[in-house]
Amino acid sequence: LNRRLAEFGTTIFAEMSALAVSTGSINLGQGFPDTDGPEEVREAAVRALRDGRGNQYPPGPGIPELRTAIAAHQLRRYGLSYDPDTEVLVTAGATEAIAASLLALLEPDDEVVALEPYYDSYAASIAMAGGRRVPVTLRPDDGGFRLDLDELRAAVTDRTRLLLINTPHNPTGTVLTRAELAAIAELAVERDLLVVTDEVYEHLVFDDAEHLPLATFPGMRERTVTIGSAGKTFSFTGWKVGWVTAAPELVSAVRAVKQFLTFVSAGPFQYAVAEALALPDAYFDGFRRDMRVRRDILAQGLTEAGFEVFRTAGTYFITTDIRPLGEKDGFAFCRALPERAGVVAVPNAVFYDDREAGAPFVRFAFCKREEVLREAAQRLRSM
Numbered sequence: 223l224n225r226r227l228a229e230f231g232t233t234i235f236a237e238m239s240a241l242a243v244s245t246g247s248i249n250l251g252q253g254f255p256d257t258d259g260p261e262e263v264r265e266a267a268v269r270a271l272r273d274g275r276g277n278q279y280p281p282g283p284g285i286p287e288l289r290t291a292i293a294a295h296q297l298r299r300y301g302l303s304y305d306p307d308t309e310v311l312v313t314a315g316a317t318e319a320i321a322a323s324l325l326a327l328l329e330p331d332d333e334v335v336a337l338e339p340y341y342d343s344y345a346a347s348i349a350m351a352g353g354r355r356v357p358v359t360l361r362p363d364d365g366g367f368r369l370d371l372d373e374l375r376a377a378v379t380d381r382t383r384l385l386l387i388n389t390p391h392n393p394t395g396t397v398l399t400r401a402e403l404a405a406i407a408e409l410a411v412e413r414d415l416l417v418v419t420d421e422v423y424e425h426l427v428f429d430d431a432e433h434l435p436l437a438t439f440p441g442m443r444e445r446t447v448t449i450g451s452a453g454k455t456f457s458f459t460g461w462k463v464g465w466v467t468a469a470p471e472l473v474s475a476v477r478a479v480k481q482f483l484t485f486v487s488a489g490p491f492q493y494a495v496a497e498a499l500a501l502p503d504a505y506f507d508g509f510r511r512d513m514r515v516r517r518d519i520l521a522q523g524l525t526e527a528g529f530e531v532f533r534t535a536g537t538y539f540i541t542t543d544i545r546p547l548g549e550k551d552g553f554a555f556c557r558a559l560p561e562r563a564g565v566v567a568v569p570n571a572v573f574y575d576d577r578e579a580g581a582p583f584v585r586f587a588f589c590k591r592e593e594v595l596r597e598a599a600q601r602l603r604s605m
C-alpha cells in the first residue's frame with residue numbers, strides 16, 4: 223500500500239464482522255440491517271433482471287427513471303428542485319459518491335474540515351485525493367454529542383477547500399439542528415467553501431429531531447454536494463446504490479471521476495430503487511418507527527448493563543462510554559467482548575485522529591430484529 227494510504231489497512235467493519243463470525247457472536251458492529259427491505263422493491267429488482275432491464279451497461283449517470291425518482295424525492299421531501307439530467311448522479315453506494323466528490327473537487331494539499339468522529343471512508347478518500355483532513359471534534363454535552371461552532375470556525379483557514387458534513391451523524395447519532403446548519407451555511411458562504419454533505423441517514427431521525435438538508439439553507443444550493451443511499455433508506459446495503467444531487471458544474475465534476483472508478487452502477491437495482499423512492503410516506507414513517515423501537519430496546523439494555531448511553535437522535539447507532547464499567551480502552555474492550563459476552567461492537571477511536579479522545583467510546587448498531595437486540599442486551603447485562 224502506498225504512503226498516502228498506509229494507515230488504512232483493513233476497515234474496522236471487516237475486522238469486527240469477521241470476529242463476529244469466528245466467535246458466533248451477535249454482530250452489533252457493522253451497520254447493516256438483518257431484515258431486508260420491502261418485498262415489492264425486491265420484486266422490482268427480480269422483474270428488471272428477468273426482463274433484461276439493466277443487464278448490460280446502463281447510462282453512466284444512472285438510468286433516467288432513477289435520476290427522475292431521486293429528483294422527485296428531493297422535491298417532495300425537502301422542496302429542493304434538481305434537474306434529473308444535469309443535477310443528479312447515481313453512484314455505487316454513498317461510498318463512491320464520497321470518494322468521487324473528494325477526488326473531483328480537491329487539489330493536492332487542500333484542507334478538508336470534517337466532523338470528528340468521522341465515518342472511516344472520509345479519511346481514506348481525503349488521503350486518496352491528496353488532501354489534508356482537519357477534524358472538528360463533537361464532544362459529549364448534556365447527554366449527546368455536540369458541535370462547537372467556534373471550533374468549526376477556527377478550523378477554517380485560507381487553505382480550506384471544503385467542509386465535509388454528516389447529519390444524521392455516524393457514529394454519535396447526533397442530528398445537526400437548524401441553528402447549527404444555519405451557522406455552517408453562513409461560514410461556507412462567508413469563506414466561499416464547497417460543502418459535501420453525507421445525508422445517508424436522512425430518513426432515520428427519531429423523537430422530535432428533524433433532518434434538514436444543508437442544501438436548503440441560503441446560499442447553499444449552488445455550493446453543496448448532497449449524498450444519499452438506498453442501502454440505508456431501503457435496507458438494501460448490498461445493492462450499493464447511492465446518489466449525488468448538486469449544481470450542474472459540481473455533478474459533472476463528480477461524474478467525470480465516477481467514469482473511471484466504476485464507469486456505471488449495477489443496472490437492475492437502479493430500476494428497483496427508482497420504484498422504492500416513490501413509496502408512499504407510510505413506508506418512511508413505518509421504517510422510522512420500527513427503528514426507534516429498536517433504538518429504545520438497545521439503549522435500555524446498555525443502560526441496564528452499566529454503560530453510559532448517549533442520546534441517539536438519528537442513524538443506526540448508539541455511542542456509549544465504557545468508563546462506568548471500569549474500562550477505558552474501547553479497542554481492548556471490543557476485542558474482548560465476543561469472548562466475554564458473545565456480542566460485537568466497534569471502538570469509536572477508529573473514527574478519530576485523536577485516538578485518545580475517542581478511546582472510551584464504543585458504538586453499537588440497533589438495525590437488528592427486536593429479539594436479537596433483546597438477546598444482546600441480556601448477554602451484556604450478564605457479562
Ligand code: PMP
Pocket residue numbers: 253314315316317318341388392420422450451452453454459462463464
Ligand atoms: N456514509 C455513512 C455515514 C455511512 O454510515 C455509510 C455506510 N455505513 C456510508 C456513507 C456508505 O454508504 P453505502 O453503503 O451506500 O456506500
Ligand code: GLN
Pocket residue numbers: 233235236251252253254392
Ligand atoms: N456504514 C456502516 C457502518 O458504519 C458499514 C459500512 C461498511 O462496512 N463499510 O457500520
